[in-house]
Amino acid sequence: MSSKNVLITGVAGMIGSHLLDDLLERGYTVTGMDDLSYGSEANIVHRKTHPRFRFLNANVLDIDKLKSAAEGSQCIVHLAALKKISEKEEAYPTLSVNATGTENVLKVARELDIKVVFASTSDVYGMSPDLPLNEDGDLLIGPSMIKRWSYAVSKLYGEQMANAYYRDFGVPVVILRYFGAFSPRSNFSWSGGHIPIFIQQVLKDEAITIHGDGSQTRSMGFVSDLVEGTRLAMESDLAIGEIINLGNDEELSVLDSAKLIHSIAGTGKELKLKFIPMADIFGKYKDIMRRIPDLSKAKRLLGYSPQVSMQEAIRLTIHEAKKGMA
Ligand SMILES: NC(=O)c1ccc[n+]([C@@H]2O[C@H](COP(=O)([O-])OP(=O)(O)OC[C@H]3O[C@@H](n4cnc5c(N)ncnc54)[C@H](O)[C@@H]3O)[C@@H](O)[C@H]2O)c1
Numbered sequence: 587m588s589s590k591n592v593l594i595t596g597v598a599g600m601i602g603s604h605l606l607d608d609l610l611e612r613g614y615t616v617t618g619m620d621d622l623s624y625g626s627e628a629n630i631v632h633r634k635t636h637p638r639f640r641f642l643n644a645n646v647l648d649i650d651k652l653k654s655a656a657e658g659s660q661c662i663v664h665l666a667a668l669k670k671i672s673e674k675e676e677a678y679p680t681l682s683v684n685a686t687g688t689e690n691v692l693k694v695a696r697e698l699d700i701k702v703v704f705a706s707t708s709d710v711y712g713m714s715p716d717l718p719l720n721e722d723g724d725l726l727i728g729p730s731m732i733k734r735w736s737y738a739v740s741k742l743y744g745e746q747m748a749n750a751y752y753r754d755f756g757v758p759v760v761i762l763r764y765f766g767a768f769s770p771r772s773n774f775s776w777s778g779g780h781i782p783i784f785i786q787q788v789l790k791d792e793a794i795t796i797h798g799d800g801s802q803t804r805s806m807g808f809v810s811d812l813v814e815g816t817r818l819a820m821e822s823d824l825a826i827g828e829i830i831n832l833g834n835d836e837e838l839s840v841l842d843s844a845k846l847i848h849s850i851a852g853t854g855k856e857l858k859l860k861f862i863p864m865a866d867i868f869g870k871y872k873d874i875m876r877r878i879p880d881l882s883k884a885k886r887l888l889g890y891s892p893q894v895s896m897q898e899a900i901r902l903t904i905h906e907a908k909k910g911m912a
Contacts, residue, residue: 608814653698668683691704725742761830762819763829804843818890
């Protein structure tokens with residue numbers, strides 16, 4: 587990009603706030619939009635008075651505010667979304683924000699001639715057994731009666747809509763399928779992923795709550811790697827019109843990650859585990875047993891490769907969490 591004005595939607599969230607830090611350090615001018623429904627002002631407060639940052643407390647469903655936030659930008663990084671939900675929560679907000687919010691971003695980008703980097707998710711692969719998960723592979727989504735699938739389906743709809751805006755209207759779009767990531771700014775509710783929750787539980791000497799038997803594996807990464815990949819996608823012409831996995835391809839079971847966190851935290855307390863039957867949280871939802879990204883396309887198109895090991899990411903997050911609790 588020749589000029590460096592960027593709009594980040596969802597700027598107060600885990601990824602958005604770290605992307606904001608990175609872009610400001612690199613000389614970008616950033617408008618950040620967030621309705622603070624889920625993210626936290628604490629994540630961006632240290633940037634509030636930065637001369638190249640402007641914050642708008644607004645909802646992406648409000649297209650007029652979105653348009654005024656986007657004026658003058660060369661790129662919109664669209665991160666604002668509601669994430670995975672349990673069987674006890676409402677699915678409508680997730681479907682509405684993720685589908686309509688994404689189309690609003692694309693409409694504005696078309697009108698103002700702006701590139702869009704859209705944050706999709708590894709959840710769209712669903713139960714696909716084709717490991718490592720490749721961008722061209724088939725997607726295997728579960729039954730519509732199970733609310734947990736609403737997140738994956740809403741992001742898949744966003745991907746199709748983004749592709750339509752690219753192919754039908756010529757809007758330059760990059761779709762990033764993020765695999766799980768965390769940082770000290772992760773939301774410590776279940777929707778922020780299992781690692782931050784386990785860290786809090788270990789530090790508070792509570793039992794680690796494991797869904798199922800913990801044999802399911804995940805490939806989790808540190809936020810700095812997702813931020814780097816996102817910036818590379820913003821800056822790359824090769825990425826336009828493409829779907830690209832981003833994340834870390836190390837694989838670790840949920841149970842082993844609990845043990846690793848306990849050992850790195852070094853609290854001197856014994857490891858306590860509490861196994862919760864999947865059905866108690868997700869009803870008939872079948873958990874994904876393995877989820878590993880194929881990162882070869884990200885390497886080829888963006889020169890991306892993750893730099894922070896899962897172990898180091900856990901160590902960094904525990905270090906910050908201990909400071910916060912001191
Ligand atoms: N963190 C991960 O591991 C991960 C994995 C896959 C995909 N993603 C995707 O990456 C993006 C960012 O994830 P994150 O972990 O930073 O999530 P997050 O929940 O920390 O951040 C999302 C932000 O969007 C804001 N938001 C929600 N609805 C909004 C609305 N209607 N208008 C304006 N702002 C709104 C929230 O307040 C929050 O600050 C999301 O689109 C998510 O689906 C994240």
